[in-house]
Amino acid sequence: MTTDVSNTSPRRGTLIGLGVGPGDPELITVKALRLLRAAPVVAYFVAKGKTGNAFGIIASHLDAEQTRLPLVYPVTTEALPPPLRYEDVIAAFYDESAMLLRAHLDAGRDVAVICEGDPFFYGSYMYLHDRLCADYATEVVPGVCSMLGGAAMLGVPLVYRNQTLTVLSGVLPADELETRLESADAAVIMKLGRNFDKVRGVLRKLGLDKRARYIERATMAQQRIVPIDDVDPMASPYFSLLIVPGVKWQA
Numbered sequence: 001m002t003t004d005v006s007n008t009s010p011r012r013g014t015l016i017g018l019g020v021g022p023g024d025p026e027l028i029t030v031k032a033l034r035l036l037r038a039a040p041v042v043a044y045f046v047a048k049g050k051t052g053n054a055f056g057i058i059a060s061h062l063d064a065e066q067t068r069l070p071l072v073y074p075v076t077t078e079a080l081p082p083p084l085r086y087e088d089v090i091a092a093f094y095d096e097s098a099m100l101l102r103a104h105l106d107a108g109r110d111v112a113v114i115c116e117g118d119p120f121f122y123g124s125y126m127y128l129h130d131r132l133c134a135d136y137a138t139e140v141v142p143g144v145c146s147m148l149g150g151a152a153m154l155g156v157p158l159v160y161r162n163q164t165l166t167v168l169s170g171v172l173p174a175d176e177l178e179t180r181l182e183s184a185d186a187a188v189i190m191k192l193g194r195n196f197d198k199v200r201g202v203l204r205k206l207g208l209d210k211r212a213r214y215i216e217r218a219t220m221a222q223q224r225i226v227p228i229d230d231v232d233p234m235a236s237p238y239f240s241l242l243i244v245p246g247v248k249w250q251a
């Protein structure tokens with residue numbers, strides 16, 4: 001559904017948050033593909049010197065007429081030397097990115113911001129949405145998020161019957177992870193990378209390490225499923241997650 005907040009003329013462009021799925025190019029929705037092909041401007045977040053994971057998923061669908069608008073993150077880690085604060089640097093970056101998009105939207109051009117997985121599930125698109133949705137019509141197209149792609153590739157049902165699913169960030173301190181995992185029926189732990197060793201320690205302490213499953217780059221060509229004990233914590237990539245499936249309920 002499109003949210004239209006503009007009744008001014010000439011027509012302003014629509015901001016589109018476009019989920020492109022977890023990596024397998026066939027996991028993009030029919031709707032996302034249609035809107036992607038029709039968008040005059042395609043924006044995407046990318047780390048300095050990289051192609052961008054989301055962009056890689058959809059690049060072959062673009063034609064030469066479409067404007068590519070890379071939004072290059074100024075930092076790739078939250079650890080910055082004082083007096084720099086990650087929160088300030090990243091907020092300024094989203095402000096500048098929103099201004100770039102405003103220029104296209106004010107000129108009447110729709111802008112599709114492509115987003116790996118789903119735009120509203122830990123997607124950077126949401127920071128542009130928050131800055132722009134009061135001034136422009138928006139449309140958000142949901143995508144297959146990484147935890148669902150991961151569960152499918154692992155072949156593990158996530159939650160049975162009345163179980164609840166807890167989604168956690170590996171960035172949380174160990175004691176908080178422990179408390180939340182203790183009360184979880186089933187859990188997904190995202191944002192591992194350098195947090196992997198800490199998270200594995202908590203799973204071992206709670207005896208969940210035998211139930212938990214680890215997957216890297218789920219649904220992508222380079223996907224790897226590795227037993228938890230064999231994961232090298234120094235080499236665990238950003239695109240990885242852990243799933244603690246709910247205990248099987250025999251119907």
Ligand SMILES: C[S@@+](CC[C@H](N)C(=O)[O-])C[C@H]1O[C@@H](n2cnc3c(N)ncnc32)[C@H](O)[C@@H]1O
Nearest residue numbers: 117118121122145146190191217218238239240
């Ligand atoms: C900023 S969040 C983006 C989530 C994304 N919007 C989604 O819907 O899944 C990035 C985290 O998602 C997880 N992730 C994203 N894609 C993944 C994939 N293909 N395989 C495993 N984990 C993935 C990782 O835990 C990564 O640290």
